[in-house]
Amino acid sequence: MKFLPSLLLLSASTDAFSVRKGVSSLKMVSTSPSSSSASIGSSPDWSPSSWQNFKVAQPPNFPEDELEDTVKKIGNFSPLVFAGEVRSLHESLAKACQGQGFLIMGGDCAEAFDEFNVDHVRDTFRVILQMSLVLTFGAAMPIIKVGRMAGQFAKPRSEPDEVKDGVTLPSYRGDIINREDFTDEARRHNPQNMVEAYHQSAQTLNILRAFSTGGYADISRLHAWNLDFVEQTDEGSRYRKFATKVDESLRFMKAIGVDTAAPAFTKTDFYTAHECLLLPYEQALTREDSTTGRWYDCSAHMLWVGERTRQLDGAHLEFVRGIGNPIGVKISDKCSPEELIRIIDTMNPQNIPGRLTIVVRMGAEKLRKNLPGLIRAVQREGKSVLWISDPVHGNTRKTDNGFKTRDFENIRAELRAFFDVHDEMGSHPGGVHLEMTGEDVTECIGGLSDVKEETLSARYHTYCDPRLNGAQALELAFLIAERLRLRTGLPPIE
Structure with a gap:
């Protein structure tokens, strides 16, 4: 597929960047860990x-x-996001660290070149907005909306090679590195894919900016879509009752003269994030902000380091410690309290609120066992982090007929465990991270969409891991909203 040259919509803050770019020769060697006392971005x-x-x-x-x-070429491209946008996200995350916000992050496991189209971006954007409306009402607090989009092209792999019928080829690592077809040419690691990833990301950001400011995010439109969702449920369901309460609130605002056609009700802030995995690409898009002198990775507003690449003496932590973007790190039950504190000290040495998000992916049983000790260590050391749950990633299994899937009940159980532990520890459950799509796929089992093992093949389209469909994601939003409502002292929906 061909992509047009990027023409960024500069509707947001377009802070000026100096001509200095993060470009140099790419020779990799080993050395000792860096100091963790440096100031962020400078x-x-x-x-x-x-x-x-x-x-x-x-x-x-x-x-x-x-x-x-290729790195030199991308280094001369325009930034995809801007420092002012990044700082706005950071401010919102800082408030969430103090219990004054909730982060919802969602999108594809891995974006694909061949799947790119406006409808796909729109559908995922729409579901995240629908979820945010439900969560805003449930929590009575701001909801920070971040899409796993416009850059989520690379995926880590357990094995470097894949074997089929006696033939060994490099594993598929995401379209930014190689392609999924099992041929020598497709599986070759091709740097030119980074250029195509950049142009697709630029188009995705154009679409997101247009939708977030052009009326598509109108609150009345979102609520109408939520009402469509509850029509699928039983007459007396909790979802219908919840949606009715939202409807009453909107009617009340209009009745007392609140202008629901004002920008606050028709526009929204929407940010992008992806895993910081392919460092040459991230380096090529790193720019120095001329107003502050800080370095920003302009490939996304937020980046996270995965479980497989968060080594304390590794290149990925070295890269993210110096950029001004909000950053995250994924942790499983393999992470000890002592290791987590060292990771925090490396990634956020100045202990700046909103700088670091801890993404927890363990499975319900392991989370109940391990998360209290991690939270206790953070509380003891006085560290400022935002805790969010990734209940999808740790619940993958393979069916007898060879499909990778995830069970909705297991995802819900891990979310429930996440909230239970934070209730016990007196800490703030600050968000949720979901691999999801707005499309009606059949990749995860269960929920109101009633996907079963025998129906997985009907619309199983993922290029990587199974995703929640739009109905399953929205169902989770209603469940989270009920839990947040109780935490904020609001009465339950009867």
Whole structure:
């Protein structure tokens, strides 16, 4: 598929960036861990290329000359996001750290070049907005909306190679590195894919900016869609009652003269995030903000480091410690309290609220066992982090007929455990991270959409891991809203 040159919609703050870019030769060697006392985005011992002096986990096998040419080319492209947008997100996350907000992050497991179209972006955007409306009413607090989009092209792999019928080829690592077809050419690690990923990300951001400011995010439109959802449920269901309460609130606002056609009701802030995995691409899009002198990775508003790449002496933590973006780190039951504190000290040495989000992915049983100790260590050390749950990732299994899937009941159980532990520890459950799509796929089992093992093949479209469909994601939003409502002292929906 061909992509037009990127023409960014500059409807948001377009802070000026100096001509300095994060471009240099890409030679990787090993050295000792960096100091964790540097200031965020302006460390004297950090540069956009300093990660090259550290061990790189999950490295691509790009031809060196092609890689260097591609990185230089991308280094001359326009930034995809801007420093002012990034700072706005940071401010919202800082409030959430103090219990004054809730983060919802959702989108594809991995974006694909061939699946790109306006409808796909719109549908996922719509479901996230629908969920945010439900959560806003349930929590009576601001909801921060972040899409796993416009850059979520790379995926880590357990094994570097894949074997089929006696043939061994490199594993599929996401479209930004290679392609899914099981051929020599498709599985070759191709640096030019980064250019295509950039242009698709630019188009996705154009679409998101247009939808978020052009009336598509109108609160009355979102509520009408939620009412359509509850029509699928039983007459006396909790979802119908909840939607009725939202409807009453909107009617009351209109009755007392609140202008629900004002921008506050028709526009919304929407941000993007992806896993910081392919460091040459991230380096190429790192820019110095001329107003503050800080470095920002302009590929996304927020980036996170995954479970497989969060080594304390590794290149990924070295890279993210120096950028001014809000950053996250995924942790499983493998992470000890002591290791978590060291990770926090490396990624957020100044203990700045909103800087660091901890994404917990363990499964319900392991979460109940391990999360209290992690929270206790953070509380004891006085660290400022935002805790969010990734209840989808740790609940993957394979069916007898070979499909990877996730059970809705297990996802709900992990979310319930997440809230229970935070209730016990007196800490703030600050958000949820979901692999999901707005499309009517059949990839995860259960929920009101009633997907069963035998119906998985009907609309199983994922390029990587199974995703919640729109109805399943919205169902989770109603469940989370009920829980947040209780935490904020509001009466339950009877």
